[in-house]
Amino acid sequence: MRHLPGPLLVVDLDDREAWTEDVSDVAEQYVGGRGVATRLAHERIPFDADPLGPENRLFFAVGPLQATTTSFAGRTNLTGVSPLTDGLLSSNAGGYLSRNLASTGYAAVEIRGASDDLVAVHVTDDGVEFEDVPELADTLVPAVSRRMAGERDLGAAHLATVGPAGEHGVRFASVMTYDHRAFGRGGLGAVLGAKGVKCVSFDGDSEPTLDVPEGALSAIDEAAATSDDPKRTQGTPSTVDLLNEEYSLPTRYFSEQSFEGAANLNGDAVEAKKYEKATCSDCAFACKLPTRDEETGVETEGPEYETTFSLGANVGVGDLVAVMKSNDLCDALGLDVISCGDAIAAYLASEDAFGDADRVHDLVTKIAYREGVGDVLAEGVSAAADEFGVRDWTVKNLGFPGHDGRVLQGQGLSYAVANRGADHLYASVLSDEYGDVPEDTLDGKPALVVQRENEHALEDAAIACTFSGGNVTDEHYEALLDASMDELRNVGARIVTLERHFNNERGFDRGDDRLPFDLPGLADAIDEYYERRGWNDDGTVPDAAVP
Incomplete structure (x- = not known):
């Protein structure tokens, strides 16, 4: 299975030092992005970590598509324990950060501990520099970009920045990149802010190389340009x-x-x-x-x-x-x-x-x-x-998006069972129900939710934009990642199960898989969803099923 090469860079804010660790075994099993970050978070974040405490960790990660120049690959993953949902949460943002992170030569970057003083963390292929920036307290995101561009030649495309909301611990604060692209939902900006980090920059000249079939890449670009x-x-x-x-x-x-x-x-x-x-x-x-x-x-x-x-x-x-x-x-x-x-x-x-x-x-x-x-x-x-x-x-304390689960019943089921809570992109069953799949029934929806969750987890591991659907086909994925779609969907299934197990260890169970409105047949649909996942009736993962 093709994956992004490179080590994990560990950035310790407590002692202001950094080092690399080999994570090739994790990358071989989980491809990259959300997959690698979820596996690392499951292993390295204590199950009882306070989301806003120093024991929580954040993982920036890219995938094999970020080592190419294909369309739909301008995405970066960020994973940690959410101060809003209290569970493990992954988010990804577009822009240009992904190429700059990949250019450092690291497959993932872990941010651990906390700084007593407000700091900017500069990650390069030569290592890490910690810059004290007390004067940037409460500074708006675009002003941080202007400062870093003027003084360090690091524009918004290189930065992951928190605004005042992250510094003040707003539980749905975002991490921003390119000024307007957000690692949104779930409040990981508050986690970075609690660590005393105003921004993280990525810059380097160590782009990884992958032997990816050129035909697959050109086909994706052509599909994007003519769509x-x-x-x-x-x-x-x-x-x-x-x-x-x-x-x-x-x-x-x-x-x-x-x-x-x-x-x-x-x-x-x-x-x-x-x-x-x-x-x-x-x-x-x-x-x-x-x-x-x-x-x-x-x-x-x-x-x-x-x-x-x-x-x-x-x-x-x-x-x-x-x-x-x-x-x-x-x-x-x-x-x-x-x-x-x-x-x-x-x-x-x-x-x-x-x-x-x-x-x-x-x-x-x-x-x-x-x-x-x-x-x-x-x-x-x-x-x-x-x-x-x-x-x-x-x-799970996550506010609803604008795709109504009272109308789109499969999407309603997805909101109920998603490890992230009411997130329309966790499974995106809405895409089917706005299309040819009847929206006013739960019949057949548990199987569809499982399939779409697995596929979106794979997409977030690769990493590909959610708009790639219809342009990046199963055949493209098989060529790009050198594996069958059955193997790749199984990667997605393991990611979802790891997230669920982490949340179980924090006290989540079936009681958290609920909706604020009635949906006829929801309890039976949840039962079927658990059965298809191989989970217990109470929404927990059996020990034998933990990847």
Whole structure:
């Protein structure tokens, strides 16, 4: 099985030293990315670690596709224990960081311990430098990029940065790269912030080489460049009208399922604000959305669909420029847009105060600095729901995205059982249910959820962008990774099981696999899901089944 070569670089913040360790045996079994990071986290993070304590560790990792120049490979993985879900969580971000990490020659980088003083960690193929940066406390993400570009020739493409939200321990703080690309969901930005790290940079000239079939790479690039997918020009907002009219666009803290202002937030509206094409590293798909409003001067990247949902429809705001501003604030402050919008929507529901864009912007800032009511909202949707007396729209404390599990029943099952909680990308059954698979039934869905979870775990190990579906085929994966799809799906299955076992050791069981709404037949579907996974009826992994 082909995998990314290179050692693990261990960065110890306690003693400010670094060393390498051979992890080739792990890479051979888990390919790279989320796979390698999950295996290492399972072995090296204590099961009882405090997510915001020094015993938690973060693993940056890339995969074999990052050693190529193919499309859909501009992704980097980040894994650690989430301060929001309290379980093991992996996130990945686009941009250009992946190539720069790969150029250091390391397959993965482990960040352990904690610094007493705010520090920037500079990783190169020659080693690690620790730079004290007390003057960067509470600095916005773009300003950190400008400082590192001016003083060290390390622009945003080289950086993984936390904003004020990460420094203030917001439980859904993101780690940002390229200023607008986020390791979102689950709050790993708060973990890096708790370690006293403002940013990590990656730079080197030790790019790994892989004997990858050139034909497979050129076929992927050709598919990306000729695709007629509307996401190439409009990003994910291209789906707003379809979802609003035929499925569901959750609105006003999930109390409604369509939004009267959807036309102001759809693909056409966003494309009208787009002022240039943009992409991730070497990707011909070029789906990114640099947008600008000439009248107000608001400029950002996006919003993508999830932001039009979370900081648009779900808070009752139908003004695209206002949503663009919310998007830009979240990126600069280092906040996950979905959890941030959901927490604000929970508060607005309690106040019956939807639709005030200025208030939303004020709350985003208050959350990042934990000021006033923002201190409660910074704890996440569950805490806000409890404090303000509204329904808790989370699974495992992770707020819902804009793909409605009440309508897409397979996606609802996926939310319930996913190790990450209510994450639409963990299995992405939604892609099937928006297509040819009937959405209004759980029949056949447990098998589909297992299959899609395994495939997405493999995708995150490779690492390939989620938009690669239909462009990177099973045949491509077999050629690129030198293994059969049965073997590769089994890699994905082992990743999912390792995550579940880690979470079991932290106290997770069937009681955590639930939804905040009724779905007929859910209990039976969960039973079948466990059976297909080879897990116990209580949602735990048998000792014999731990990889």
